[in-house]
Amino acid sequence: MTSVALPFFVYGTLRPGEPHHARYLRGRTHATEPARLTGAVLYDGPGYPYAVAEPTGVVHGDLITALPTAYGQLLAELDELEDYVPGDPRSRYERVARDVRRADGTAVRAWVYLAAPPVAARLRTAGVRIAAGDWLTRG
Structure with a gap:
């Protein structure tokens, strides 16, 4: 897949205030x-979430625009964090381009890490769904 310089939609541990935000994103956005x-809908990992494609769902998160000088390295590091290797059936996530909506309703194309098909199938069968679709309010 070509690595077009899209912003990232993050919905879990990369969100502001969450453990991976400072490590991966601070100073690079x-x-x-x-x-x-x-x-999409959200499932508990546990300890981190998975977004799973589902026609009627909504996942809340943040749209992150990387600094151009940090983009290439950040993309590679996020792929590694999310255990995503293009074409590898063992990947836990897939990086896909999807439209996300800003608070004002405008659509923006962004990279989103969705659960890979085998993971999504397991989650649909036996996963713990985060009903509100918001990792920060999973309580």
Whole structure:
């Protein structure tokens, strides 16, 4: 897959205040804003979430725009964090381009890490769904 310089939609441990935000994103972003992904639901990992494609769902998160000078390295590091290797059936996540909505309703194309098909199938069968679609309010 070509690595087009899209912003990232993050919905779990990469969100501001969460453990991976400071490690991966601090000082490497141009903008962070609330956003939502329609057509997906959220499952507990546990300890981290998985977004799974589901036509009627909504996942709440943040749209992260990386600094151009940090983009290539950040993309590689996030792929590694999310255990995503293009074409590898053992990947836990897939990085896909999806439209997400800003708070004002405008659509933005962004990279989203969705649960890979085998993981998604297991979660649909036996996973713990986060009903509100928001990792920060999973309580």
